[in-house]
Amino acid sequence: MTESGKIGLYTIIGAIGGLAAFALVGLVTYLKAGFGSYLVFNIVMGASFGLAIGAVLGSVEGIVHGNRNKIMTGLLYGALTGIAGGIVGVFLGQSLLLRFARNLGEVPMVVSALIHALCWMIMGMFLSLGEGIRSRSGYKLAYGILGGLTGGLLGGFLLEILTSRLAGLIILGCAITFFYALMEKNFSRGVLRVLNGTMKGRKLALNQRKLTLGCGIGNDLALIGYDGVQEKCHAVITVKSEGVTIEPFSHRYKVFVNDEKIQKAKLKYEDVIRIGEARFLYEVK
Amino acid sequence: MKKITAIILILIMTLFSLAAENIAITGIDSTGILSSQKVDLFITHTDDGGAAIQDEGGLNVFESPDGSEWFPVKSALKIDREANRRDGIGFLMLMDNSGSMYDDLNGKATDKEADQRMTHAKAAMRTFMGSIEDSRDRVALVSFNTDYKLLSESTRNRNVLLEQMDKITKPESEKAYTELYASLERSSQFFKNEGEKGRKIVVVLSDGENYPFFKFNGDLHPEYGEKLFTPEEAVESLNKEGITLYAIHFGLKQDPYLGQIAHETGGQVFDARNGEELARVYDSIRQAVRDEYRVTYKAGVFNSSRVFVKIAAGSIESEARYYYNSALFGESGNIPLPLLLIILIISVVAWLILTKIRFEQTNSKPHLEMIQPGGLRTRIEDLKLDKTYIGTSDKHDVTIAGTGAPSEKESATIIYDDEKQAFTLIAGEGEATLVNNREVTRQELHTGDVIKVGDSLMIFDDEGTQVR
Numbered sequence: 001m002t003e004s005g006k007i008g009l010y011t012i013i014g015a016i017g018g019l020a021a022f023a024l025v026g027l028v029t030y031l032k033a034g035f036g037s038y039l040v041f042n043i044v045m046g047a048s049f050g051l052a053i054g055a056v057l058g059s060v061e062g063i064v065h066g067n068r069n070k071i072m073t074g075l076l077y078g079a080l081t082g083i084a085g086g087i088v089g090v091f092l093g094q095s096l097l098l099r100f101a102r103n104l105g106e107v108p109m110v111v112s113a114l115i116h117a118l119c120w121m122i123m124g125m126f127l128s129l130g131e132g133i134r135s136r137s138g139y140k141l142a143y144g145i146l147g148g149l150t151g152g153l154l155g156g157f158l159l160e161i162l163t164s165r166l167a168g169l170i171i172l173g174c175a176i177t178f179f180y181a182l183m184e185k186n187f188s189r190g191v192l193r194v195l196n197g198t199m200k201g202r203k204l205a206l207n208q209r210k211l212t213l214g215c216g217i218g219n220d221l222a223l224i225g226y227d228g229v230q231e232k233c234h235a236v237i238t239v240k241s242e243g244v245t246i247e248p249f250s251h252r253y254k255v256f257v258n259d260e261k262i263q264k265a266k267l268k269y270e271d272v273i274r275i276g277e278a279r280f281l282y283e284v285k
Numbered sequence: 286m287k288k289i290t291a292i293i294l295i296l297i298m299t300l301f302s303l304a305a306e307n308i309a310i311t312g313i314d315s316t317g318i319l320s321s322q323k324v325d326l327f328i329t330h331t332d333d334g335g336a337a338i339q340d341e342g343g344l345n346v347f348e349s350p351d352g353s354e355w356f357p358v359k360s361a362l363k364i365d366r367e368a369n370r371r372d373g374i375g376f377l378m379l380m381d382n383s384g385s386m387y388d389d390l391n392g393k394a395t396d397k398e399a400d401q402r403m404t405h406a407k408a409a410m411r412t413f414m415g416s417i418e419d420s421r422d423r424v425a426l427v428s429f430n431t432d433y434k435l436l437s438e439s440t441r442n443r444n445v446l447l448e449q450m451d452k453i454t455k456p457e458s459e460k461a462y463t464e465l466y467a468s469l470e471r472s473s474q475f476f477k478n479e480g481e482k483g484r485k486i487v488v489v490l491s492d493g494e495n496y497p498f499f500k501f502n503g504d505l506h507p508e509y510g511e512k513l514f515t516p517e518e519a520v521e522s523l524n525k526e527g528i529t530l531y532a533i534h535f536g537l538k539q540d541p542y543l544g545q546i547a548h549e550t551g552g553q554v555f556d557a558r559n560g561e562e563l564a565r566v567y568d569s570i571r572q573a574v575r576d577e578y579r580v581t582y583k584a585g586v587f588n589s590s591r592v593f594v595k596i597a598a599g600s601i602e603s604e605a606r607y608y609y610n611s612a613l614f615g616e617s618g619n620i621p622l623p624l625l626l627i628i629l630i631i632s633v634v635a636w637l638i639l640t641k642i643r644f645e646q647t648n649s650k651p652h653l654e655m656i657q658p659g660g661l662r663t664r665i666e667d668l669k670l671d672k673t674y675i676g677t678s679d680k681h682d683v684t685i686a687g688t689g690a691p692s693e694k695e696s697a698t699i700i701y702d703d704e705k706q707a708f709t710l711i712a713g714e715g716e717a718t719l720v721n722n723r724e725v726t727r728q729e730l731h732t733g734d735v736i737k738v739g740d741s742l743m744i745f746d747d748e749g750t751q752v753r
Binding site: 009012013016017022023026032033034037038052056062063071200258271272279281283 | 318610626635742
């Protein structure tokens, strides 16, 4: 899949998240009278909004990689951080709204939409943290924050000037995932392109400090369907500011770089890696 | 004729209300509803002599989502008689500065400044500013005609406000229209921007009817364009902000809807014929608001965004008023439940489909995938079944970017070996040939081998393909 295709896929998934958020928020509105207080009601509104967007956003990397385990854990982590983010977003957004709106004079609609967009920006940031927390990756947290902020600001602005909430939420979802993907592309320290077998053509972004490769589903890069790959963990890739290195998890395991068996190798672009039957090309993007 | 009937009706109603015990919700402050679920009601409760009633027992508050089905408020009511005296009242005074304000009190044009309505209005304002000096009340001043002009922010300083008031001068004809409803609409935003927390009162003084610029001049209004404001919009905006409007007709011509707007925000309408009467009206408005007491209660939660409320004292009951419970996500609109469920199902199904799709294309022929920097497009070159020539000129089967000038000679050749059923790469002349970053002269190829000829990178792939 090309980079632009990936960004497109992320954006479509964001639209689905917006659609689900619209439906969930609508359903919660139906149950409004059962909440006992408007505070609780607004908390549940924020949580359900966060749940929908956060869950789909969390599952997106698993979908791109075709990795079911990653889809499910991503969905779960995304949903949890989304709920938390939705609630925090409601409070921060609301207090910002009150503070801002109170201190400005009469403002034209564009300015008022911009102020609302700032609140959505905060919300967007929180919704995009799930994948970073799931993978315990500083990089992912960083571009989650940047992507969420940018997407929330732009999507939120459009949401406020559009009169349709359905269209608005879909655009908000798209904007958050679009900028998330864009930031991921720009933050990534290169990709491993799978050259053969069941995962051929997939690009695995080196976007966290440490990645494990193996044929078990618990690995960051799960090489399912390749002979000669150790289940638990076969090789480890370490991403540091001075460079990207690969090494076998145990000295008994074989890892080849450019057809040469290695114990530890610093990767440069265009290097060809072989682990069992699986082959990869280390590319810029 | 209609107007006279309306005036008589208002007079009868006023007399009637004076003649009996009366309770009314004059103001609602629902700004605390999101944080503490509390709503403040400002209540005017008078006996048949019009004096404020002091007893605090026997009050009941009712809420309703639709104005017809009422639910009693279960929580205890907190009653504060001194709220407005203690916290002070925020007044926004709107002064009509249309052309007719410079006629005399009988509506005749005059050059004598002392006779002009404006002079009387200014005098009454001076008296009013004098009366607030010992209180915590705050006053802001706006003049309106074609334009809406904030002359003085909220202040307790008499001199500051009066100094600004004296800058009001007779407008030119273009500016002399009466944008009454538009000005009320704009005044509704004033307290929100000031951060005013206590009682919020707008007092409008007008000597004529709503007379919008666009409608009667034909040109676009410099700020409102073609928009014509309605009394309903003014009521809605004032109520949303918890502002009570008091209106004063100053002169013979009266706007037919102004009294109704005031009434629907919990306020009243008055007539004043000269400066002295006007000063008395200002004072009685202020006294009435000071006499209000504040009833704080814990609000119920309803599905509607607008909640109606009324208060009862013994056998008498107030008219219903309403407030808005704020929703961060805006109004939900009325989307039918089945439609919401369908949308939810659609989104889940769409997501499920995405998780099942394989996003990589499969190619059923042996091929080379040429790698472009940036990965924006991919170029696929199918391999021939005998020999595939790779070189720097256009005539080669696979054209690559060379390191030197284009050459007729092939840089590399890929041949198919029928016996081995495998492809083999043979290095040519001119460009270095590498497989998996190792220089080769002849090499059997496997899927995933990365070939580099000159500066061009390509991936060999014959996986799952049928050659013959």
